[in-house]
Amino acid sequence: MKKGKRLGRPSNAWRIPVAAVILLVFLAPFYILLSVAFRSPQDLNSYWRFPTQLHLENFTDAIENGKILLSMANSLILTVGAVLLITVVGALAAYPLARCRTRLNQGIKGFVMGVMMVPPLSILVSLYSVLVKMHGVNQYWGIILILVTFELPLSIFLYSNFISSIPGALDEAASIDGCGPVRTFFRIILPQLKPVTASVVILTGVHCWNDYQFSLYVLQSPKLRTIPLAIASYFSQTTSNINAAAAAALLAILPIVIVFLFLQKYFIQGMVDSAIK
């Protein structure tokens, strides 16, 4: 952005009020959350009026009773585990799907796309009983496998689109040189997947970190509670202190907001790379 140019274009003046309105709309939720979180339960003023006295007890309450810190650790463990598998299994699966466009593979790809759209709750009941039989309830690996399964389609979709854009001539050259498919994948394809891997990690990582539907059933032990579970149970349990609940919500979103603010270049680039090849 060159500053000189801005001055040279007077027609840009109208953008300032529009920008201000947009800013207001998108920041309002955060403002209200802050305003509620720092408010004493006895303060019955409008949420728009920021409390003059910061009621920090809400936060100590949230940390002690809401066990927010423990839930952050849990969320981190399962996000890292799930994302690792999502990228590896996804990249592997995408390779043949992108390269061998047989009927079967087209069918599988269509199926994968379909799974991506389907509300997972429609099969939750039997999904849960499968997991029980495998003794995967209340286990990190249980929730990780489920998250991997339902995030895989996105990963496969992104990887296969990306691999399609890598010229097939490279593979052919490799196979003429005597490389098997395994070596071709690891030598030729894998090194080129860096940018799309960043997208996969970021997109599915945010989903896993924020997952509520699956964790609710799989992680029932309070020791394993993730952030959305901790917040949900805190909101449902505090009959008298909605402010402490808001404080808990604020603490819960803090890590991901901070990570985003520092790495936003990668987040946005990842999103863009995934969409426009």
Next chain:
Amino acid sequence: MKKTLSLVLTAALSLSLLSACTPAADPQPSSGGAKPSAPTVSTPATPSGEKVELTFMTNVVGEKAAALESALKGFEAETGYTVEFSAPGDSYEELMKTKMSSNELPDVFTTHGWSVARYSEYLMPVNDMEFAGRISDQIKPVITDSEGNMFVLPIDIDIAGIVYNVDVLADNNIDPDSLKTWDDFAAACAVIKAAGVSPMHIGGKDTWTIGQFFDWVAPSFYVTDESASKAADLKAGKFDVPTWTEIAQMMADWTAAGYFNPDVLTADYNSDMEALATGKTAFCFYGPSAIMDAKGVNADASLGMMPIPAASDGDAPSLIAGEDIAVGIWKDTKNAAAAQELLNYLARPEVAGAIAKAAGNSSGLTDVDVELGDIKTYFDKYKSVETFPYFDREYLPSGMWDVMCATGAEILAQKSGAVEDAGKIMEQSFLDKYAG
């Protein structure tokens, strides 16, 4: 060729995987049925040195949960066992249903009024345990099944009437004891409404709060009047639609008259408590625990509880009595001995008394005195008022609660035909589930 091979491999592998996890705990067709297992009281104590871990799950939250948790800490200190305590709040029932479906329950859990109708299939009878002889007669019938088995330790008893804000009634010169019938009650509502206060407050977003209304009102129409009681019909699988329509009509009339809070469909339980505590409403259909919750919002609030009006002049007001914190043992637990030790510990007068106090309820055991403070005045005052069980737990098949909530929401939304539909839908679901 390669492709075909890999396809076959895929199929073979996946098939073997599927068969590896074929049903072990699959629900069995009804012909098999589940038999309650025999009580195993004489289980030898766990050999010392082995670490015992119990899981304990409860539906209760807030003060009650804190009291339970501290009781469990005492038990851990005394025995050296560990107890994993879990109070998931709103999602408790859902979790328990998924756990029951896969026959994988916590060692010890609370049954929120359903020890017989829903959970007895999974609970160990407690008839032969030490505390069984001490269970209060008031709660005994509620927790006993048709074969005489009891499955839980009832730590406290929930005696519930209509909770009210004392100041709002006083300001409008309404004596709660003069509200003998629903007509009296509606007249009082008209006075309160004219004074600019919402007579009743329901947090309909939480849906269960709507079911409360029917649990409070239905007994007076169906069962409290002995001369016209339909209790036997209900138990025999007959649902009287016109009576339900009367109840629904009453709700519809009150909605039209503006006796409920204006945000009745979107408010939640928290806002009920806020309104009750700050004098923005007069009546709520919750038990004494609501008084504790509302005091959490405003410690100075002056709150009381009155018996539930009757449907006709010939009948008298009544109260509802039910299980509150009732603790049972999973019949297939691997830690039966330790779980029984835990129940015995919780049944000790000082332990049970402390938990009941936190709940604001009287004890479910005969030899336990609970310091109740304010609420005790009301319990004493209405000691002679007849009590009835929670309507849906006693007279409706499990699963009807949600139907009451859903049809009630349509009435509160003033949807046309909602009153007639309510009766029809209730009957249909009643018959389906009764036959189930």
Next chain:
Amino acid sequence: MNLFYLPAVLLFLVFVIYPFIQGGFLSLTNWNGYSQSYKMVGLKNYVRLFTDGNVGTAFLNTLIYGFGSTLLQNVLGLALALFLNGKFRGRSVLRTVIYLPVMIAPLIMGYVMYFFFSYNRGAINDIVLALGGQMVDWMASGPRAVAIMTVVNALQFVGVSMVIYLAGLQNIPQMYYEAAAMDGIGKAAQLRYITLPLLMPAIQSAVVVNLIGGLKLFDIIMALTSGGPGYASHSLSTLVHRTYFGSENAGYASAIGLVSFLLIMVIGTLVTRYFTKKEVEM
């Protein structure tokens, strides 16, 4: 080489296809969701499904949540992208702020929105009052609740389509516009004949990504209305949840789940295929 997708296929078999088949079996029973016993009831649940108004409402709502937010996200996303594509101070801050809500768990966003739309003390009603209006019980009407939640979902995730379009716009060579301007072609026509066609790949991606999110909407509904008033704002996901756990009709819930699984899969595939074709034609 096809062996590469073995792990993925295995996961799908165990956690999607097998549960799907078992769900098919359960949908023929009257299982209450927790008991160890149940009866076979044949196709009764399916017969009921096609006459149940609540299922119809939930299906319609799901389409509104899905396609409504997709439409909004793309129109708004494009507008925001065009706006941010100009050069002015603070534009990167603006981009950050618009994208920020994407990071927030939808469940938490739902709770925050409850502070806005509740009747008493709701932030929106405070504004209405300040402007001299009457308080509105926003979520009391089903269609309005559906509309509000569609907008909330769209605004929360509009950042995604915005950055996709922003990148798409920056890939369009400036010389096209310069040439058009020289020929005296207006801004509107430039948008119609240069920008939109060249953005087609970006549009495809944005639509697919948004549709996936919208059709699955669950958390926000649970936090804001629990599907109420009555059944008016349920999506298929929340309806299955309520039928299974609330009404204790697990057999029926499985039937609803399976039918919605198939319907959404078909709709989703058709939309994706439509857009993929479009792109190929370009």
